[in-house]
Amino acid sequence: MSTAASGTPWATAELGLRVEHVDSPVGLRVEELVEPGLRRNPKRAHLLVSTVLGKHIPCSPDRVIEAAGLLADRCAAVLSDVPGPVAVFGFAETATGLGHGVATALDAAAYLHSTRRSVPGFPVVGGFEEGHSHATDHALVPTDLAVDLPPECPLVLVDDEISTGATALDAVRALHVLSPRDRYVVASLVDMRSDEDRRRLSEAAAALGVRIDSVSLATGRVTTPDGLTDAVAALPPTPDRDPAPRRGTTRRVDVPWPDGVPDGGRHGFRASDRPAFDEAVDRAAEALGPALGDGPVVVVGHEELMYLPLRLAESLTRAGVHALFQTTSRSPAYVRDDPGYPLRRGWSFRPPEGGDGRRYLYNASVSGRDATVVLVVDPPADTEHLVAEDGVVDALTASGIDVVVAVVATDPAHLTADRRS
Known part of the structure; x- marks a missing residue:
């Protein structure tokens, strides 16, 4: 009920x-x-x-x-x-x-x-x-x-x-x-x-x-x-979704990113990094713009890569795009399509970096309807697993969702060299 x-x-x-x-x-x-x-x-x-x-x-x-x-x-x-x-x-x-x-x-x-x-x-x-x-x-x-x-x-x-x-x-x-x-x-x-x-x-x-x-x-x-x-373990499994009438499309955009500018706080983010980061985000949003079309988008970051996709969504919004933001997760949650429950639908897929385990994405919609997903990843996640069978792109497109894979060309090695020189 x-x-x-x-x-x-x-x-x-x-x-x-x-x-x-x-x-x-x-x-x-x-x-x-x-x-x-x-x-x-x-x-x-x-x-x-x-x-x-x-x-x-x-x-x-x-x-x-x-x-x-x-x-x-x-x-x-x-x-x-x-x-x-x-x-x-x-x-x-x-x-x-x-x-x-x-x-x-x-x-x-x-x-x-x-x-x-x-x-x-x-x-x-x-x-x-x-x-x-x-x-x-x-x-x-x-x-x-x-x-x-x-x-x-x-x-x-x-x-x-x-x-x-x-x-x-x-x-x-x-x-x-x-x-x-x-x-x-x-x-x-x-x-x-x-x-x-x-x-x-x-x-x-x-x-x-x-x-x-x-x-x-x-x-x-x-x-x-x-x-x-025990009660959660005994809940019936989430029903499989009906097949989509069409498979979603996939488009890749290689997003420029300046050397020496951190993409987040994994290796430290300093006050002096903010001006270059802000400028890089706006340039990245401009590079993405032509791939998005006229409809709404959900900008999806990959796990810990949250702030850069968030700021990309903000920049796209300022440019007139109806953009929402969220990220993938390592946590396997229970999914139920009920208006009184927050996790209405979900996808499980292999980690794009490879290895064991599963990764997850929930909801990924605008006002309950499908939107283009802009999947933002960094180079370690830009692998054959990202687009292979049982990967996140495969899972989303099989549901009829159009996906723009935005690969942000960050390089921690350059960050290290610049900061320790």
């Missing part, structure tokens, strides 16, 4: 999974920022699907950037007693774009995000674990840790949601060993921690001899009924 008419989310009505609002400093309710979803994961069967992040649900780029700006304002308020610049750290994979947006809004001295990708020439200098995630490892691969995470700056750690705070605390501990400082801020779109979770963070801060503030756009609670994991 559809729950759209009553306004009750399907996962609440059918399984008792509840998301409840507690408070907000910016006048937004938790229910406006996240919707309850499900995933077949024995570690955690529920998924908070953000409405403003551009991960599982396509979003207006302006809405994503606005949410990052509001969160940056909260960070600035709690750091109003700090005279100098700040540094920002984002969590892979989901919050890499959000963290970068916060860093931009704060005019941060530097931004770095964790990664799950091994990059030749960039040694892993540290890391931490995310216990409930489908992919648990977070690696740190900056160009120069002292510059990309300057110890003289307070550090803002950005995630899309805080459930218990355990991952954020592990990150603070790991980063404090590598680059100690006396001030941290944990920032998230929604904060669902219990009082006990908050006490645990305070006790850890005291043990480290540091101050850790927490800010969010809204606080709330998640109520998970007993047996939820």
Whole structure:
């Protein structure tokens, strides 16, 4: 039974999974920022699907950037007693774009995000674990840790949601060993921690001899009924989609990108990088324009590659294109075509980089209708697997969706050479 008419989310009505609002400093309710979803994961069967992040649900780029700006304002308020610049750290994979947006809004001295990708020439200098995630490892691969995470700056750690705070605390501990400082801020779109979770963070801060503030756009609670994991596992599989009347088309655009300009924060993004990055994004959007036609598009980034596709979508919007933004995911979520459920359709495909495992994309539509997908990838994902059978392009075009593959010609090796010279 559809729950759209009553306004009750399907996962609440059918399984008792509840998301409840507690408070907000910016006048937004938790229910406006996240919707309850499900995933077949024995570690955690529920998924908070953000409405403003551009991960599982396509979003207006302006809405994503606005949410990052509001969160940056909260960070600035709690750091109003700090005279100098700040540094920002984002969590892979989901919050890499959000963290970068916060860093931009704060005019941060530097931004770095964790990664799950091994990059030749960039040694892993540290890391931490995310216990409930489908992919648990977070690696740190900056160009120069002292510059990309300057110890003289307070550090803002950005995630899309805080459930218990355990991952954020592990990150603070790991980063404090590598680059100690006396001030941290944990920032998230929604904060669902219990009082006990908050006490645990305070006790850890005291043990480290540091101050850790927490800010969010809204606080709330998640109520998970007993047996939820088994109940989700017992749900019927998502029905196969009917065959599309036609296979979608594929077009490739090689998008220029200047050497020495980072495509995001995987290896560090510094304040001095912003002007060249902004100019490169607009030039990339101009190169894409002729391939798009007149209809709406969904600009889809590849996993951690979030901020550049977000800014591409923003630039296309300014040029008059009806563009939404989202990215692929490593997380296998439960899909159900019900108006009261946020994950209406999904695709599973092999990783474009090769290797084991599956990758996923959800929804990818504009107002419930198919749109051209602009799939933005960097060179490591530009492989035969990207366009081969059981790849993401094959999965989308088999559904009748037209795909423009935008390959952004970034080169971390050039970035390394430029920054270490």
